[in-house]
Amino acid sequence: MTLCFLCFAPFVIKSCLFYNQGTNTKTIMGVFSKVLGFKNISNDYLLSLDIGTEVVKALVFKVDKETGNGVVTGVGRARQGIKDMHSGAVSDISGVIENSRRAIGIAINMAGAKKVEKAIIGIAGELVKGTTTTVHYERIRPEIRIDLPELKNIIQKVQWKAFDRIRQQLAWETGHSEIEVKLINAVIVDVRIDGYKVNNPVGFQGRDVSISVFNAYAPMVHLGALQTIADELKLDLLNIAAEPYAVARSMGLEDNSDFSAVFIDVGGGTTDIAVVRNGGLEGTKMFALGGRAFTKRLARELGVGIEEAELLKIRYSEGKLGADVSAKIEKRLEDDCQVWLSGIELSLSEFAENDLLPYRFFLCGGGSGLPGIKKALLTREWNKNLPFAKEIEVSFLQPRDVTNISDKTGALRDPQDITPMGLANLALDLVGEEKVMSGILRRAVKMIQK
Numbered sequence: 001m002t003l004c005f006l007c008f009a010p011f012v013i014k015s016c017l018f019y020n021q022g023t024n025t026k027t028i029m030g031v032f033s034k035v036l037g038f039k040n041i042s043n044d045y046l047l048s049l050d051i052g053t054e055v056v057k058a059l060v061f062k063v064d065k066e067t068g069n070g071v072v073t074g075v076g077r078a079r080q081g082i083k084d085m086h087s088g089a090v091s092d093i094s095g096v097i098e099n100s101r102r103a104i105g106i107a108i109n110m111a112g113a114k115k116v117e118k119a120i121i122g123i124a125g126e127l128v129k130g131t132t133t134t135v136h137y138e139r140i141r142p143e144i145r146i147d148l149p150e151l152k153n154i155i156q157k158v159q160w161k162a163f164d165r166i167r168q169q170l171a172w173e174t175g176h177s178e179i180e181v182k183l184i185n186a187v188i189v190d191v192r193i194d195g196y197k198v199n200n201p202v203g204f205q206g207r208d209v210s211i212s213v214f215n216a217y218a219p220m221v222h223l224g225a226l227q228t229i230a231d232e233l234k235l236d237l238l239n240i241a242a243e244p245y246a247v248a249r250s251m252g253l254e255d256n257s258d259f260s261a262v263f264i265d266v267g268g269g270t271t272d273i274a275v276v277r278n279g280g281l282e283g284t285k286m287f288a289l290g291g292r293a294f295t296k297r298l299a300r301e302l303g304v305g306i307e308e309a310e311l312l313k314i315r316y317s318e319g320k321l322g323a324d325v326s327a328k329i330e331k332r333l334e335d336d337c338q339v340w341l342s343g344i345e346l347s348l349s350e351f352a353e354n355d356l357l358p359y360r361f362f363l364c365g366g367g368s369g370l371p372g373i374k375k376a377l378l379t380r381e382w383n384k385n386l387p388f389a390k391e392i393e394v395s396f397l398q399p400r401d402v403t404n405i406s407d408k409t410g411a412l413r414d415p416q417d418i419t420p421m422g423l424a425n426l427a428l429d430l431v432g433e434e435k436v437m438s439g440i441l442r443r444a445v446k447m448i449q450k
Contacts, residue, residue: 045111046070046431047104047119047235048424050243051096051226053085053268053292054310054366057420058103059412060111061405063431069404070424074111075411078103080268082306087288088125088270090225097232104233110409119235120427121226122243122419123184123218124270129169130216130242130284132189133162142207146193151202158213159186166217182223185216185245189280197257214281216242238430244284246422247364248274252403260358262348263397265419266367268292271343275351277358285347289340291367294333301332317369330372337372345382352386359390364397364418404428 048059060074084095108116135158139146166181191198193206201209223240230237244265253259257279265272269292273285291313299309315321316329348357361377368374376382377394399412402421405428412421 044118045073045108045113045116046238046424046427047107047116048420048427049100049104049119049121049235050420050423051085051090051100051121051229052366052419053080053088053270053290055079055268055416056096056099056103057417058100058107059420059424060104060107060113060116061424063428068428069406070428072405072407072409072412072421072424074107074109074113075407075409076103076106076108076110078106085269088128088267088286088290089222090229093225093228097229100229100233110411117234117236118238119230120238120423120430121230121235121240122246122423123222123226123240124243124267124272124286125218125222126270126286126288127222128216128218128242128244128284128286129166129181130185130214130245130274130281131162131166132212132214132280132282133158133165134190134210134212135161137209137211139207139209143205145203145205146201146209148202154209154211155213158211159183159215162213162215163217166215180220181217182220183215184218184223184240185214185242187214187245187249187281188212189214189282190278212280214245214283216245216284218242238427241423241426242284243419243423244272244274244286245281246426247272247397247419248276248281248284250397250402250418250422250425251362252425253279261360261362262358263362263364264344264368266290266363266365266370266373267419268366271340271367272365273344273347275348275358277355282351285350287343287347289343290365291370293340294336294367294370297333297336298329313370317371333370333372337370337376340373341376341379341382344377345386348386356387356389359388359392361392361394362397363394364415366416368396368415 045060045062048061050057056078058076059072061070061072064071078099080099081092081095084092084099090096104116135154137154137157163183188211190212191201192210193201193204194208198204226240227237244263247265248263253276259279260277263274263276267290269290270286270288271290275282295306295310295313298313299306302309312329316326321329351357363374374394377392383392396415397418398415399407399417399421402418402425405421405424
């Protein structure tokens with residue numbers, strides 16, 4: 001049961017967290033009106049833009065009218081400058097704009113489109129937080145059927161509780177008590193009445209109601225940079241989405257209550273982790289260590305430039321170097337792989353307090369191809385301190401694993417393409433027909449705004 005981008009309006013209106021220092025408020029409001037309105041734009045070309053630390057990836061796709069799936073007709077990539085991004089966040093807006101423009105231009109030309117205006121953009125970085133909040137609600141009169149006003153009240157309590165928790169966490173991590181954050185993604189992961197799982201609580205009777213909602217938040221400073229980029233590129237934003245959320249949703253397993261897994265997206269500047277338990281997204285974590293750190297290590301150890309070290313790392317990952325050279329590189333990167341593994345262990349420990357951790361791991365991202373990454377995950381020492389039900393299994397996400405998105409170009413071939421495809425998959429939720437539960441929550445949000 002999936003609801004995207006439906007429950008953030010109370011925070012936007014009541015907390016006044018829009019940009020108030022020279023930012024185009026009208027443009028921002030337009031973004032959210034489109035999200036809440038679910039305007040059908042299946043006849044238009046759409047854009048998925050993954051602004052990575054190392055590479056900007058752009059996908060141009062259309063929505064198949066019969067199936068509702070996305071069909072990729074154009075792919076574009078452009079390498080970022082060394083100073084354009086830092087730890088997954090934009091550090092040089094003008095440089096990222098030019099790189100994005102080149103990637104989008106390549107994708108548009110491949111697709112044979114005149115222009116693409118509507119887009120979804122991914123966001124990552126250490127301060128992008130995702131967590132699932134559960135509120136247990138005891139009804140005074142269990143014989144009365146649940147109606148819309150009551151559901152609205154429960155969801156509002158969930159969201160305010162989650163919002164306060166995230167603000168406190170970010171304030172503690174940054175040292176700024178008044179840090180401004182905004183909800184960018186929301187999805188209901190579980191609804192239970194008297195212990196029984198239901199898809200839509202309206203019309204049910206019962207005493208104990210629990211609703212779990214996954215929310216992803218990002219600091220306004222990061223969102224402001226992406227909004228500026230979108231404005232300069234003349235893009236009409238459908239949404240800015242948390243990338244680990246998009247990756248976890250990419251396999252379309254929300255309705256499979258038996259599915260549990262850990263998704264790890266190893267990018268250039270960050271590693272993004274998403275934990276799915278029993279078909280529901282439990283939370284996301286990110287830490288600032290990705291493929292660029294390994295490149296810098298090789299550059300220092302071998303006394304070569306960053307570009308040469310990156311090329312060497314790629315050839316090593318692809319198995320194109322001799323056995324002796326590969327062994328030497330593996331040895332030089334061993335310590336960095338252990339540091340990266342420590343970040344994984346620390347991140348997962350926060351999910352291990354109350355339940356067993358999923359034993360299935362899915363890797364994606366450009367940095368995931370480094371042989372030491374998978375090898376480190378499969379070592380026994382690090383996971384002895386964490387509660388796994390079985391021996392860890394590690395596999396790579398491939399473009400064919402992304403549901404609802406097909407590739408006509410043949411250019412999407414490996415795990416580094418999963419994130420932009422996952423973003424495209426999220427965009428389908430914004431342009432398709434509104435689901436029953438989505439409509440219920442959208443109306444609840446409107447009632448709250450009045």
